[in-house]
Amino acid sequence: MLKRLKPFYLQNRFFYACIGVIILFVFSFIFPRLFNIVKIVLLLLVTLTVLDIIILFTAKNGVKGERIVPEKFSNGDENPVRLIIQNFYTFSVFINIIDEIPEQFQARDFSISRKLNASSSSELEYKLRPTERGEYHFGKLNIYVTSVFGLVARRFWYNEAAMVPTYPSFIQLRKYDLLAISNNLHQYGIKKIRKIGHTMEFEQIKDYVLGDDLRTINWKATAKRNQLMVNQFQDEKSQPIYSIIDKGRVMKMPFEGLSLLDYAINAALVISNVALKKHDKAGILAFSKKVENIVVAERRTSQMNLILETLYNVSTDFFESDYSRLYADVKRNITHRSLMLLYTNFETLDSLHRQLPYLKGIAKNHLLVVIFFKNTELNSLISEPAETVQQAYDKVIAEKFAFEKRLIVNELQKYGIQSILTEPEHLTIDTINKYLEIKARGLL
Numbered sequence: 279m280l281k282r283l284k285p286f287y288l289q290n291r292f293f294y295a296c297i298g299v300i301i302l303f304v305f306s307f308i309f310p311r312l313f314n315i316v317k318i319v320l321l322l323l324v325t326l327t328v329l330d331i332i333i334l335f336t337a338k339n340g341v342k343g344e345r346i347v348p349e350k351f352s353n354g355d356e357n358p359v360r361l362i363i364q365n366f367y368t369f370s371v372f373i374n375i376i377d378e379i380p381e382q383f384q385a386r387d388f389s390i391s392r393k394l395n396a397s398s399s400s401e402l403e404y405k406l407r408p409t410e411r412g413e414y415h416f417g418k419l420n421i422y423v424t425s426v427f428g429l430v431a432r433r434f435w436y437n438e439a440a441m442v443p444t445y446p447s448f449i450q451l452r453k454y455d456l457l458a459i460s461n462n463l464h465q466y467g468i469k470k471i472r473k474i475g476h477t478m479e480f481e482q483i484k485d486y487v488l489g490d491d492l493r494t495i496n497w498k499a500t501a502k503r504n505q506l507m508v509n510q511f512q513d514e515k516s517q518p519i520y521s522i523i524d525k526g527r528v529m530k531m532p533f534e535g536l537s538l539l540d541y542a543i544n545a546a547l548v549i550s551n552v553a554l555k556k557h558d559k560a561g562i563l564a565f566s567k568k569v570e571n572i573v574v575a576e577r578r579t580s581q582m583n584l585i586l587e588t589l590y591n592v593s594t595d596f597f598e599s600d601y602s603r604l605y606a607d608v609k610r611n612i613t614h615r616s617l618m619l620l621y622t623n624f625e626t627l628d629s630l631h632r633q634l635p636y637l638k639g640i641a642k643n644h645l646l647v648v649i650f651f652k653n654t655e656l657n658s659l660i661s662e663p664a665e666t667v668q669q670a671y672d673k674v675i676a677e678k679f680a681f682e683k684r685l686i687v688n689e690l691q692k693y694g695i696q697s698i699l700t701e702p703e704h705l706t707i708d709t710i711n712k713y714l715e716i717k718a719r720g721l722l
Contacts, residue, residue: 362442378417
């Protein structure tokens, strides 16, 4: 008996109707002529409820639902989840879908309501934006069906349990992958590059166009063709590019749901792919108390899959980062001069000065770029006018912290260390800009 009642649910409309009947019964004590009318209304309510139960529960399979999830989620992006609902009833029904989405989203009020025509099917889609890597488990797919009366609902549920892993943002990866293949990265990257020299890899002789360096004119070819011809050189290839990710406590700060660590992981994935498309070698490593998640810089077909899996498995307890350990490991294991993109965060000059000896040590043998983040939460505090003494004090402190970030950039430049001070949402494109600039200027 209980099994049969399990999919049976009385709707709010039924209880509202019952409350209305009770109120009419109360009024019938004052106006006795209403009593017979109220009895008819009560009988009508009972009749409609029984009829609603019959038409909903007579069919064995009234509605069928299926959830289609992607093979994996992209961290920090909108990921589509499709629902296919089929109506086997011979009349139109109203459905309320409650999908048991993974607990990481903490969505307690998730539901979708639709009307389904008789003997028809409908495809629905909703999007989920994960903000942390790992496994996301779906529960059951629940569908509550009501008829036009709306007094009773019948529940259909499907054990659509599924696990979807959330990887670093491969949606961003695909976006920049197409740009790299078509050689259109400059549309998103830097607009002007001052070349300070040329590489030794000759590519071709081509017609002179406005803007070409006059020093590259090939006078012999110009005399033969009777028009200006210039030598074109290739950028250096097969250079090691390492993304070094600080997974210490300074990277725990959240921004729009994602931690700074996850922003760095997404950017490292994209820049590794861009480097490989530009015929360089890409590698990664992460560190906090010790150096882990190492992928040696190589250029091979399986390199991106190896980097993706390694970044997916980056885990941390956000300990204090040990830069001395990083310096020792880099000095011992990376012997060729490489481009080191260090994703970290410094809030004060004092925190930089504690690690500066190790950064200078790495910069002696490699081209080091320190990438750290603006505190965007301070911008609104700085821009708002201060109306009280406390607000004025908070504004001054916020301006001090923002100014100290710029001082850190100057301090790094003093020792020949390049840097990027960026907002988290612009991290990927700013990193690509710096990489393209270094390649164009032949600094590595």
